[in-house]
Amino acid sequence: MSDQVKSTNITWHHGDITREDRERMNGHRSCVVWFTGLSGSGKSTIAHAVDNLLFERGCRAYVLDGDNVRHGLNRNLGFSPEDRTENIRRIGEVAHLFVQAGVIALTAFISPYRSDRDNARKTAGDDFIEVYVKCDLDVCEARDTKGLYKKARAGEVKEFTGISAPYEEPLQPELILDTAQETVDESAFRVLAVLKRRGIID
Amino acid sequence: MSDQVKSTNITWHHGDITREDRERMNGHRSCVVWFTGLSGSGKSTIAHAVDNLLFERGCRAYVLDGDNVRHGLNRNLGFSPEDRTENIRRIGEVAHLFVQAGVIALTAFISPYRSDRDNARKTAGDDFIEVYVKCDLDVCEARDTKGLYKKARAGEVKEFTGISAPYEEPLQPELILDTAQETVDESAFRVLAVLKRRGIID
Numbered sequence: 001m002s003d004q005v006k007s008t009n010i011t012w013h014h015g016d017i018t019r020e021d022r023e024r025m026n027g028h029r030s031c032v033v034w035f036t037g038l039s040g041s042g043k044s045t046i047a048h049a050v051d052n053l054l055f056e057r058g059c060r061a062y063v064l065d066g067d068n069v070r071h072g073l074n075r076n077l078g079f080s081p082e083d084r085t086e087n088i089r090r091i092g093e094v095a096h097l098f099v100q101a102g103v104i105a106l107t108a109f110i111s112p113y114r115s116d117r118d119n120a121r122k123t124a125g126d127d128f129i130e131v132y133v134k135c136d137l138d139v140c141e142a143r144d145t146k147g148l149y150k151k152a153r154a155g156e157v158k159e160f161t162g163i164s165a166p167y168e169e170p171l172q173p174e175l176i177l178d179t180a181q182e183t184v185d186e187s188a189f190r191v192l193a194v195l196k197r198r199g200i201i202d
Numbered sequence: 203m204s205d206q207v208k209s210t211n212i213t214w215h216h217g218d219i220t221r222e223d224r225e226r227m228n229g230h231r232s233c234v235v236w237f238t239g240l241s242g243s244g245k246s247t248i249a250h251a252v253d254n255l256l257f258e259r260g261c262r263a264y265v266l267d268g269d270n271v272r273h274g275l276n277r278n279l280g281f282s283p284e285d286r287t288e289n290i291r292r293i294g295e296v297a298h299l300f301v302q303a304g305v306i307a308l309t310a311f312i313s314p315y316r317s318d319r320d321n322a323r324k325t326a327g328d329d330f331i332e333v334y335v336k337c338d339l340d341v342c343e344a345r346d347t348k349g350l351y352k353k354a355r356a357g358e359v360k361e362f363t364g365i366s367a368p369y370e371e372p373l374q375p376e377l378i379l380d381t382a383q384e385t386v387d388e389s390a391f392r393v394l395a396v397l398k399r400r401g402i403i404d
Contacts, residue, residue: 016250016253016254016265017250017253017254017257021257022257022262025257025260025262048218048219051218051219052218052219055219055223055224055227058227060224060262060303060304062299062302062303063218064299068299068302069299072295072298072299072325073292073295073296073299076288086278090275090292093274093275094275094296094299096274097264097266097270097271097274097275097296098300098303100264100270101262101264101300101305102262103303103305123274
């Protein structure tokens with residue numbers, strides 16, 4: 001082992017591995033794809049569909065959503081305006097770390113406040129793709145995939161976006177998906193088309 | 203585009219991409235390599251040296267350290283015991299996300315409290331490799347790479363580990379590096395040897 005060490009002791013002096021080095025190894029660029037929309041609009045489902053399509057193409061991506069963040073990193077945060085802001089701030093920072101690591105970060109959170117999303121965009125730098133997952137409240141409420149709208153209407157869940165807390169629509173998102181009109185696959189392929197157009201993937 | 207969508211609309215129904223899927227694509231397993239030790243002991247330098255060696259071998263890895271975490275995700279935390287605990291908790295959670303994404307997470311933080319490191323280990327699950335970067339306080343202080351020891355001795359920096367705040371040595375780390383005795387390259391190759399022995403990399 002000692003010989004091996006001596007023969008290769010210049011390796012790390014080349015400097016730290018950069019984002020560009022990692023992108024080159026991966027064969028694609030990295031970015032944040034930020035899905036925003038009401039509960040039940042389809043953010044997480046579409047993000048995972050995009051993740052699947054990227055995986056099939058040999059790309060490195062990862063979905064950050066309520067399942068892996070709200071019960072972990074952000075489990076000490078609630079749903080007050082301040083906590084929502086801190087929730088999104090942390091997610092923006094983690095997404096940025098993934099981008100630095102060469103990974104396409106797909107984030108799927110309601111992220112109701114425009115200023116919070118704008119801060120996430122600033123954190124990410126140039127490569128931030130805001131995707132508004134548009135779906136009327138009544139359609140989301142009819143789906144009620146997690147039974148949360150029913151609880152919100154009954155007053156069992158407080159500060160619920162669309163019912164008892166505001167949702168601020170994106171003004172200039174890079175993409176709008178109308179999930180009342182298009183299938184998950186159609187939406188996912190539209191995201192992929194944006195990634196291609198922006199030169200993130202081939 | 204519409205035809206293409208219809209012809210591939212089964213892709214995402216295979217289920218979400220798993221950690222194992224990503225590890226298979228990468229050609230290696232993922233894990234957390236948790237470097238702990240005094241300021242100036244060499245944690246970050248060694249972590250980046252390991253990152254370089256892994257990159258040369260085509261492995262996906264990423265260093266989380268003060269440079270990219272303390273000024274970003276954890277910039278709203280100080281150095282009180284409570285804030286240090288929250289600092290390490292968040293880092294443990296982010297490292298876990300990287301592991302789920304198939305990436306070898308190399309974390310380089312003083313992480314002075316044993317209980318905080320043990321919690322990070324619990325968060326990471328089985329694949330947690332604690333590396334104690336051992337270096338006597340007087341050697342670290344003589345190096346004083348960031349000039350922090352001088353400030354701590356002058357009382358300009360409060361709660362400084364080793365001077366005015368405790369460091370709890372690991373009881374059973376997976377690896378101990380003696381950086382007063384070995385070179386950065388030697389240390390980095392010793393970490394690589396552990397990764398090989400545990401089947402993380404070939």
